Amino acid sequence: MTAMVFPPSSSVSLSKFLCYYLIFLVVIADDGSVLRAPITSVTKQIYFPEFSRSLPSINHGVKLLGSAKIASEKGIIQIPDPSKTEDMRHQAGRAIYAYPIRVFDPHTRTPASFQTTFSFRLSNHTLPSFYDENPEEAYGGSGLTFIVAPDEFTVGRPGPWLGMLNDACSNDYQKFVAVEFDTRQNTEFGDPNDNHIGINLGSIVSRATINASDLGITFKDGSIHQASISYDGRRKWMDIWIGSSKQNFVQKSAFSGELDISPFLREYMFVGFSASTGNKTQIHNVLSWNFTSTSPAFLRLPAAETCESKLLINNFPSEEEKPSTTFVVFVSVSALSLAALICLYFNGKRRKSATVLHDLKPRPRPPNRPRRFTATEIWSATRGFNEHEVLTSDSSGLLCRGTFPNGCQVAVKRFTRQFLSSVNLDRRRFVKRVRLLCRFKHKNLLPVRGWCYDNREFMVVYEYLFNGCLDKWLFGVGVLPWTRRFKVIKTVAIGLSYMHSHQLFHNNVRVSSVFLDVSFKAALGDFGLGDLVGVDLARTQCRDVFDFGVFVLEVVSGRRRFESNMGSGSSSCRRSESIDLLDFSWQMHERGQTMEVVDRRMGSGIDPDQVVRAIQIGLICTLNERNGRPSMEKVVRYMDMDTPLPELSASRPKLLIH
Missing domain, CATH: 1.10.510.10 (Transferase(Phosphotransferase) domain 1)
Known part of the structure; x- marks a missing residue:
């Protein structure tokens, strides 16, 4: 049996004690080996026969990003949203399930098995006036994609990127799996034609493409299409079927073959749909969707770092010194009972004494209210203001992208000390200025999420917009x-x-x-x-x-x-x-x-x-x-074209402010 040395009881919190308790309750066989926990599975089912805001499952289960909309009167998802813009070009959006799904077991390196079926229709949009001269250039779009995405807040670029990713993404964010139903031929990405199915693994260039015309399918004909995608995680095998309302939804096999998607998965990811338009317009409609996944998992014990402390472990005793299993259990229960009483006693004393101490940390604020951040928080979020996170820079300082542990992205302006000295700005004036800006809200002004004045650093934290500066x-x-x-x-x-x-x-x-x-x-x-x-x-x-x-x-x-x-x-x-x-x-x-x-x-x-x-x-x-x-x-x-401009002299002013 392993011998465990606990830290002093006064420093053991109840959460730490429970963690130690779980680690200690390992069943040790007579031969000294640790008995592994049984294998289990994590299963998730999603079923949306239609999409309407009147259904609670839609309001809580579907998250819309970018130019995506739920048209409740039609019971469908639309990407892009035709009601919010006159110009349907260069739009991108996603509609995803709002909660992460376990799609990969990191210990066995096994992807989840999943099966999804969805119906969709690609329809043209009413022509805007700027297409009057060349109407043949208006119709069409980039297509619809079923995507397994790494996060719930990113939307990629419009056009041929289908809202899957953009060139600003780091390698860490190119973990995704997608099946695209593409209606544009982009030769630079190796597209065979403007009517194909593509399998994308971490790249906009498809790993495999299927000519939909060979199956008698035309995605741009306005009919309803039904797609089914099945993946066997143990065999690493994918099957794709496609059917059309013009063929009574008789499904035809579009792809069947071995495919290892594990290098492009994280343990938990988000599933849903992405779509985009480029120079041409198209409405991507999703009518229904069901999804089922099953992922293998072990009943694991918490790691040592989970307990926020390292355990001191002695060597195993020799074979002849090993106590019996019964004796081990008896000693364990006795020791843990005593430790529990000591922990509860000292926790109670600390709670009493804590009432007279001042809390030095900032008071909690609502999630959307500006607050003061610590330099450590911002340094961690920006990866030490890594050059890959820099959005722009000028004489006043750097503007960097940051990502907090909860996934929230921000833009952080870090002012140089030379600039702060040149404008004679101290901490009091800095906070006064920032708090004044925080008070005013307008749709055309970037929201201020907080600020930092710590360790002689002056920083302002803004909401991050995905397409940057x-x-x-x-x-x-x-x-x-x-x-x-x-x-x-x-x-x-x-x-x-x-x-x-x-x-x-x-x-x-x-x-x-x-x-x-x-x-x-x-x-x-x-x-x-x-x-x-x-x-x-x-x-x-x-x-x-x-x-x-x-x-x-x-x-x-x-x-x-x-x-x-x-x-x-x-x-x-x-x-x-x-x-x-x-x-x-x-x-x-x-x-x-x-x-x-x-x-x-x-x-x-x-x-x-x-x-x-x-x-x-x-x-x-x-x-x-x-x-x-x-x-x-x-x-x-x-800016109103009907408002007359003042007469502009033909001669420029002699003195211009530089």
């Missing part, structure tokens, strides 16, 4: 269409106007301060700090207007204010090694060549009237204060 989408990956850019400009204008109307200022308006959610809706965040003592509110708000003007020009042109070359500008300007975007925009305005400012990567899918108006608003906002720089309230009105 706008600058990544303007100057990095992909090309934002004009419709998105115009909506971003309007969103920021409204958010700034709201702040100014409540006697606030932003003091850091730039493209890196604008964040995009999974549907590319924008929110203004990363609020600037500064010395609040003796601040000239009117002048600071006026500076916000100027910065907004530069922001508009950067969004329209797709380039930063200061760059080594123009990129999207005229050929004559490309010859210049470096040029100020603001100066360049005024030059083009003076020459009557305003369209030269526009990002050419957007192609012909722009509204010239909107583009010219946006550039003019940007120039008006950069006028000298005495020359008619407008308030943000007026700027919001100018």
Whole structure:
């Protein structure tokens, strides 16, 4: 028998005692071997014959992410939600079961066995006006995916990514298994055609593809399709069947073969559906769904770290010294009974004495209320501000993504000490500024979740939007269409106007301060700090207007204010090694060549009237204060195409604030 040394009784909490108790109650056979617990199984069943908000199981069991909706009147799930946007392009969403399911046993490395059947229909959406000229380009989408996902809050990129993943994901987040019913051919991903089934293991490139046309199935014909997916975890074998209402739902085998999905699974994951649209529109409807899984499991004992302490274990006695099993049990029960009495006694004393001590930890707050975080919490969430978590940076500090143990993601702004010194900001003024920002809520402003002033660190914690900062989408990956850019400009204008109307200022308006959610809706965040003592509110708000003007020009042109070359500008300007975007925009305005400012990567899918108006608003906002720089309230009105703009002088102002 093993001998166990307990820590002093006064330091043993009741939870620790129970943990020791479970570890100690190991049945030891006469030969000294430990008898293993029996094998059991974990089974989960999901059944949704329809989707309606009137059913409690739907309200509690289905979680919607991104552009996903439950259409109760039809009893279906729709991705994307056609009621919340006029432009159905570049949307992504997920509908998943709200609770994690055990899909993998880490000790035996065995995946769960599961079987799922669901019916779906892919339907076209009413054509928006911008497709009037080329209606044949409108119909179609990227398809629907059944997915086993690592978390319940992530939505991938729209378009060919089918909402499964995006290029910002780390390797840790590429653990997923999916079966896609794809209606677009993306040759860069190896798609055989625009009507196929694909099996995806941790990658957007399918491990195996099946031509649905060979089965007499056409996903885009508007009929209802029924898919069945079965996986045998012990044999590592997958079967996929597909049927159509046009064929009386007679299911045909689409795939049957060996497939090891264990490298792409965690112990607990989420199951459901993801879908997206790109340049073409499509509504992905899920009509019904059932899912059953069975995972092997052992009745395991808690690990040593679970008890928050290491046990001191002596060597086993020699064979002739081994006591009998009966004696072991007797000693164990006696020792544990005595330990229980001692634990309860000292716990009672500690509870009495604790009433006179002050609690040094922050008082608990509701989950959505801003609170003070410790530096340790934030350091752990950001993995020590790992370079892979950095969203953007500027002269004031770093903005990093963080993930707390409960899975909640945040964006953390960590200010440099040089910046804090330059703005003469101390702890009292910092907290005053942050708490003031926490009081105001607006859909176009990024919510502040908390702050940290600990160990000479000053940090602000914001809600995290999955598509990150706008600058990544303007100057990095992909090309934002004009419709998105115009909506971003309007969103920021409204958010700034709201702040100014409540006697606030932003003091850091730039493209890196604008964040995009999974549907590319924008929110203004990363609020600037500064010395609040003796601040000239009117002048600071006026500076916000100027910065907004530069922001508009950067969004329209797709380039930063200061760059080594123009990129999207005229050929004559490309010859210049470096040029100020603001100066360049005024030059083009003076020459009557305003369209030269526009990002050419957007192609012909722009509204010239909107583009010219946006550039003019940007120039008006950069006028000298005495020359008619407008308030943000007026700027919001100018965003209305029917509101006349003030006359813009052909000559740029002589003095510009840099």
